[in-house]
Amino acid sequence: MQATTNGSSAESRQTIIEAVAKAHEEHPSHGYRWICAYLKVNGIIEISENFTYRIFRFLGIRSETKHKVHYKPRKIRDRFPNLIFSTWETVDRPFQVIVSDMTAFHAFYRDYYEVTFYFDVFTKQILSWSLADRRGDRRQYIDGLEQVIAILEASGCTEPVILHTDQGSVYASQAYNDLISNSVIIRSMSRAGKPTDNPVNESLNGWIKEELMIDFNLAESRDVKKTISNYVDFYNSKRPAYSLGYMTPKMFYKAFMEGRIEHKDTFSTRELSQIPKYVQKKMADKAELNCIRKNLAWRREDVPPSVDEPLSTFEKATE
Numbered sequence: 001m002q003a004t005t006n007g008s009s010a011e012s013r014q015t016i017i018e019a020v021a022k023a024h025e026e027h028p029s030h031g032y033r034w035i036c037a038y039l040k041v042n043g044i045i046e047i048s049e050n051f052t053y054r055i056f057r058f059l060g061i062r063s064e065t066k067h068k069v070h071y072k073p074r075k076i077r078d079r080f081p082n083l084i085f086s087t088w089e090t091v092d093r094p095f096q097v098i099v100s101d102m103t104a105f106h107a108f109y110r111d112y113y114e115v116t117f118y119f120d121v122f123t124k125q126i127l128s129w130s131l132a133d134r135r136g137d138r139r140q141y142i143d144g145l146e147q148v149i150a151i152l153e154a155s156g157c158t159e160p161v162i163l164h165t166d167q168g169s170v171y172a173s174q175a176y177n178d179l180i181s182n183s184v185i186i187r188s189m190s191r192a193g194k195p196t197d198n199p200v201n202e203s204l205n206g207w208i209k210e211e212l213m214i215d216f217n218l219a220e221s222r223d224v225k226k227t228i229s230n231y232v233d234f235y236n237s238k239r240p241a242y243s244l245g246y247m248t249p250k251m252f253y254k255a256f257m258e259g260r261i262e263h264k265d266t267f268s269t270r271e272l273s274q275i276p277k278y279v280q281k282k283m284a285d286k287a288e289l290n291c292i293r294k295n296l297a298w299r300r301e302d303v304p305p306s307v308d309e310p311l312s313t314f315e316k317a318t319e
Helices: 013-026 032-041 048-057 139-155 175-177 199-214 223-235 248-256 276-294 309-319
Strands: 097-108 111-120 126-132 162-166 185-189
Touching: 032 048, 097 139, 097 175, 097 199, 111 139, 111 199, 111 223, 126 139, 126 223, 139 162, 139 175, 139 185, 199 223, 199 309, 223 248
Parallel strands: 097 162, 162 185
Antiparallel strands: 097 111, 111 126
16 A cells, blocks of 8 residues: 555656546445545555645546536516615715614513514614504504604705615515605615525614613513613714714714715716625636636646645745
């Protein structure tokens, strides 16, 4: 047996790579663990599974299968299109995008409540909220929307305002959307089963619920409505937000309106994509890596680095 461990003997690195590549060509249905065992059992070469895996990665090979993955095209059932996707950071003014969602909780250890918030994405301000003390109450959604419409009218807003929500039954109902028929509001909806389409709301709801329970002791409150009202006042006027440069939502709004915050035009030039930002980054990184490897023009017949070098160094040289 030509034994070696992770390239630490006199066996050349090129021989190791060629042995793995040949075993894969002869048995393409198997992955790196089986190839590692095959090489060892048949006295070809002895290397670790981790080392074999890294060679697989370097050669760009993987096990093959006759079972192909079949993807069915998604059925379009969204009542309103998604006008945001992953372009939240392009929002550039107050009342440009408003998001809403409902969160449920128990107070005084047993009483069930639902509260619906409406947030301004740019200033992070809670524009309105409404509380319900029974499951599935539709009134809280409508009350909150009516408050938002009143705020927009009082501010003299004439530019389009996108209201983005999930596909909850109330948000998709005719009665709910009839309220905006004569307003500047345009509807936008997340895709079904895609909470990542509304990360702003998911994040804010998480923080708010935690602060209400821990800092405002909501679970033991006998006056839930007053507790939430006190929290909303605190949130809008006293709570510094990291995303706003540690200003409060009201301070940030005032600074923008006074011209102390630069007015940018980024939202109108946004490029919509169904692919999440982190996936786009991974795809870009992979494309860049493949480009670098091609530019280096590595070929199997080239003389490899010394076998005494760690593979990480070898890989680094090719990346």
